[in-house]
Amino acid sequence: MKQQNILFCLVIYEVLLIISCNNLLDYQDAEILYKINWPGKVNLGSDQQQNFEYYPITTAKNEKYTCKIPTAKKKEKNSDAPYKGPNPIELLTPLFDKNTCLLKAESYWSYEICHGKYVKQYHEEREGKQVKLQKYYLGYINKTQKAKLLDNYSQRERNRKTMFDIPMKKLDGIRMPYVEVQMTNGTVCDLSNKPRNIKLLYMCHPQVDHEIYSLDEVASCEYEAIIMSRLICSHPDYSRTTGEDEINCIPLGNSFKRPQALAALETESLKLRQQKFTDGEPRVRIELRPTDGLEKKADEYLNSILDVNSANLGIGPHQNFLEGKRCLHGGDGWWKYEFCYGRSVSQYHVEKNGLRITIDLGKFDEKKHIEWIETHPNKRPKPIGQRKQLSHFYSDGSFCDKTGRLRQTEVRLKCVDNPLSSPSSVSLFLLEPKICEYILGVESPLICNMLEYADETGLINYDPVNNLMGLNSKMSQSSNTQTQGKIEKKEKMKILNDEL
Secondary structure (H helix, E strand, O other): OHHHHHHHHHHHHHHHOOOOOOOHHHHOOOOOEEEEEOOOOOOOOOOOOOOEEEEEEEOOOOOEEEEEEEOOOOOOOOOOOOOOOOOHHHHHHHHHHOOOEEEEEOOOOEEEEEOOOEEEEEEEEEEOOEEEEEEEEEEEOOHHHHHHHHHHHHHHHHOOOOHHHOOEEEEOOEEEEOEEEEEEOOOEOOOOOOEOEEEEEEEEOOOOOEEEEEEEEEEOOEEEEEEEEOHHHHOOOOOOOOOEEEEEEEEOOOOOOOOHHHHHHHHHHHHHHHHHHHHOOOOOOOOOOOHHHHHOOHHHHHHHHOOOOHHHHHOOHHHHHHOOOOOEEEOOOOOEEEEEOOOEEEEEEEOOOOOEEEEEEEEEOHHHHHHHHHHOHHHOOOOHHHOOEEEEEEEOOOEEOOOOEEOEEEEEEEEOOOOOOOOOEEEEEEEEEEOOEEEEEEEEHHHHHOHHHEOOOOOEOOOHHHHHHHHHHHHHOOOOOHHHHHHHHHHHHHHHHHHO
């Protein structure tokens, strides 16, 4: 019952923005994360093992839901057996040795984190065929520094200390242990006349290979990046023993998939996210109002988002990427590669004298892409509800001497929807399964918002302003009958939820 009370409070907080539960702190476990899902009308499943309880809730608008709540988990006692496995740096060594790089794209700057090597900040401007590149290195780490870091952690393992000696950082209210890797001697800073430096904080997340959670400038030319990785989860000092509990709330009767007040809140959140792209990092004041303030119609909230300046909506990372204005770069060896959406895929090497050697891996031609889809029907997008990735065909690259044909590339745009990854993080990889035939993988949360706008051939028609205006037009066509009005209102909220 105590578990019910706290989870009920969490559900009500998300729906009504009000917490009025007594003795909450007596039962709350700050190390447990609760994720509330609104999957719509689905089968809740059986509770043969009695691991769940059902709890009914009603919102201020009389919307009714049944929430499937996990029962309290018993915490496992820490083993008294001494840990004799690899130290944290040894666990991260495969990441350092594989020349793995992560990308993080923001509205202006892009960042490249190459584990065990360097971190780079850069911005590209294209004027026709000319490319202007502005870049700074935020820090390097060499073999000597890595050896010293490894030795420090080895000594620490030989002299085991308490958890209080392990550095912690709060993420979403949860204290998380981390492994710190410092990179120094970056590009000299104009403000301090000192080299830039960055701290990489590696934290455990069992469901994440390697993702950039955040990258911030904490002081002038001093940076800090948080990286989630499953590699260090096997170490007892850094493992996450509690994980995340999910609460699934199912609508009853004619209730919407998710509460109207929550949909309105997410609509306002969309406005703030778009403001971030034009005004930098805004400072936002959040006010919690009484429930009377939530009685405004959902239509008013939806219409308010259409007041956002269309220019603001058009210059975010989605639009820049889809217009080919933002090209993504990958690779850390001799060859690097560049992907410009809707334009080209190329492989290149820059000599010390600045000479750039480029191999064209394919250019995008809509007609040839459609022909490729027709001859490879298995590459067509799946239905929207099952869709996780799109495949695009880039053809007519440089001539390949070994095959006597032009190079070609299949670009796979994959949605990676992880709550702990940065919304703008991007991962790239390039494979060559056949001679001069390539697969370029592009994985990012940015792609998740684009999937529903792809047609049957996988081509994306993504226009935030027109999509929202079309939504408003659909909603304004109401029937004179009450029955038709209800149908349109449900359709309207469904579209809104899809947009959000």
